Amino acid sequence: MKLAVDIHHLLLENAGTKRVTVNLLEQLKKATEINLLEFKPEYTLKQKAGIIGKIQSHFIRLFWVQIHLPYLCWINKVDILLSPEFNTPLFTTCKRAVIVHDAHMRAQRKYTSSLWFYFYYIPFVEFAIRHANLIFTVSNFAKTQIVRFMRLNEKKVQVVYNGLDKSFLNINGINKEDIKLPEGLISNNYILFVGTFETRKNIERLIQAFSKVKQSNPATDHIKLAIAGGSSASKFSDRSNQISSLIGQLNLGNEIVLCGYIADIDLPHLYQNSLLIAFPSLYEGFGLPIIEGFASCVPVLTSNICSMPEIAGDAAVLADPYDINDLAEKIEKIIFDPVLRSELIAAGNKRLRFFSWEKSAAQITHSLTQLL
Template sequence: MSAAPLRVAFDATHARINRTGIGRYAQQLLPALAARDDVDVVGLLAPGTGATGRAQHLLGVARRDFAYYPAGLAHRARAARADVIHCPTSSPAHSAKPPLVMTVHDLLWLRMPQHFTPAVRAYHRMSVPAVRAAGRILADSDATRADVIELLGVPEERVVTAPLAADPRFAPREADRDLLRARFGIERRYVLAVATREPRKNLNALLDAFERLAARVDDCDLVLVGGKGWSSAELERTLEATDDRVKVCGFVSEDELVALYAGATCFAFPSLAEGFGLPVLEAMACGTPVVSSNTTSMPEVTGDAALLVDPTDVEALAAALERLMTEPVLANGLARRGLERAATFSWERCAAETVAAYRQLV
C-alpha cells in the first residue's frame, strides 16, 4: 500500500515577484511537484505580494521579512494542515511544526562579499539563523552544498543536492532572423550573454574579450540580455560608449530568449561564481555552444560540453569565443554534447529529490 500524499505548504511568493533565477526555480518546481501523486501542494503568498507603488512595495517587504516569514508562514501552514513547509529561497522563515525545508541557491555573499553591497549582505545575513535551523536544506549544486556545510556549519546529512533544469521550451529550433532583426536590430552573427549587470557576472571582462574578438572576426556582435544590478555604474558608462556591435536588450520574454539562444553562434558566461548557472543549461538545451567559467558550479553543470576558461583571463575568454566563431566542427560537437548533457537535468528529477528530502524530514 502506497504512503499517503504529503501535504506541502509551498511559499510561492518569489515565483510571483522575482524574474531572475530564484523566481524561475519556484515557477518550474511548483508544477513539477503538483504533477506528482505523492504530494499535495498548497501555495502560500506573503501579504502584499504584487503591490504597486513604492510605498506599498516597501510596506510589503517589511511585512514579508519581519512578520510573514518569522511567524506568519508557519501559522498559515498549520492552518492548511501541512506536513512540511518549503521555502524556495533563503529567508528569515522559522518553523518547528510543521518542519521546514529551505532551498539555498548560493552563499556567494559570504564567499566573495566584495561583490555585494552592504545592504545585500545584511539582508542575506538576516536569514542565516533560519537556514541553520531548517530541518532540511536543498542546494542547487554540490558546490553550493559544500558551501552550506563549510560556511554555515550545517551537518552534511541535513543538506541535499537537488539540481535545477531548463524549462522545456528551451529546445533547438530554427533561428528566426526576421524576429531578431525587427526586435533587436541583429543582422550579423553574435555572441549571446544572459546575466544581471552586476560585478560578479564579470561583464566588463566579456566586453574586453569581445573587443579583442571583434578585431579578429569581422562579422560578429555581442548581445547582452538582463537587467541592471547593483554597483553597475562603471559598466553602464562603458556600455554607453560602445558602438552598435554591442546590443543591450535588457529583460526579454521567455519566447524572445529562446529565439536569441537559437540564433546565437555561441553563448558566453564568464561569471566569477555561481550557485548553479541556469543560463548555461538553457543555452545547452537550445543547442548553442557554450564558453563558461571554470569556477564553482559551472564545471558541474557543463561536464565536457563547453569550453571552460579562467574568468579573469580576458585573452583566454577571447580565444575561446574565437574558436567557436571560426571552428564549426568544434562548435557543432559542443552543441551536440550540450544537448546530451542538458537532457540529464529535468524538473521531474529535481522534484523527486525534493520530495525525498520532505519524506526524510517528516
C-alpha cells in the first residue's frame, strides 16, 4: 500500500496536533505493509502580518491542500492519502482518510472568524471531510460531535485514541535537581497549565480560581501558577493581552509565570516538577495534558464535560470548568490531601495503558488496508 501523509501543518503548528502527527508517523514507518510518502510544500505557509498577509496565507494553504497535494498524489500513484489535521482535498485520484480531532469550529462557533468559517471551513473543509472514504477521530465524545455537526455517516468514523508522546516515556529516571525550570519556578511549588491561549482553554477562570486559593489559604503563599503555551503566535496576541490584563487586575504579577512556548524536549521536565496539572478546558476532543500528567506522576485536575471524563477515567479530579469556586476548591484539595495525591498518581499510571501509539497506529494501518 502506497500511503501519502500530508504534513504541511508541521510547518505551522507548535500545538498538540503537531506532536500527534510526529508520533503517528514514527509508528506508521514501522509497518511493513506501508510504503510511506510524506508530502509538504517547499514554499512558506506561515502567516504574514496584517489582514493582507492573513488572506494571502489562507490562499496559499488552500492552493496546497486543494491543488498541489492532489497533483502529488496523482503523479506518485498514491493508493491512500492520510490527512492528520482536518484539512483534506475535495477531490483526489486516490482514496482519502482524514483525522478530525474535534468539532470545536462548530460547537464553539462564536469564537471562529465568520469570514474564515463561511468562505473556507464550510465549502472546503467540511465538504471534503464528508466525502472522505474514512474518518478517524480521537474519542467517543469527538465522534458524537463530528457526526452531529458535520452530518457524517457514522459508519465511516472510527475512534482511535491518541498515544503518549515518546518524550514522556523516559522521564522518571531524570534527577529533578538537574533540570532547569523557567525563571520564577521552583520544583513542586507550581500548578501547571499547558495549552494554547484559545478562549476554550478557559485560562481566565483558572487564574480567577488560583486567585481565590491564594486569598483563602496562607499556606499557598509559595505556590505559583505556570501557564505554558504558544502565547507568541500572532493569532493569540489579543488573548495574551487579555490574560495579562486579568493578571494585573488581580495583583498576581508575581504569582503567575507566563512561560510561553516550551520545546518538546523540555516539556516533560516542566510537567514532572509541577505540583499538579490543571486543565479546565471548556471543549476538547481528547486533551493530551491529561495523559501527559499521568505519565509525569503528577495529580491531574480537569473538566467534568466533553471528552475529559472519558480520557481521565477515575484517575483525575473532575471539576465544573464554568464554576470558579468549584475549581478553587478542587485545586486546594489536591494540593493539601496527600492520600488523594497518591491515589491519583497510582490511578494515572494504570490509566496510561489505554493510550499507546503502537496500538493506535496498528488500528489505523488495519483500517487503511481495508480501503483497498
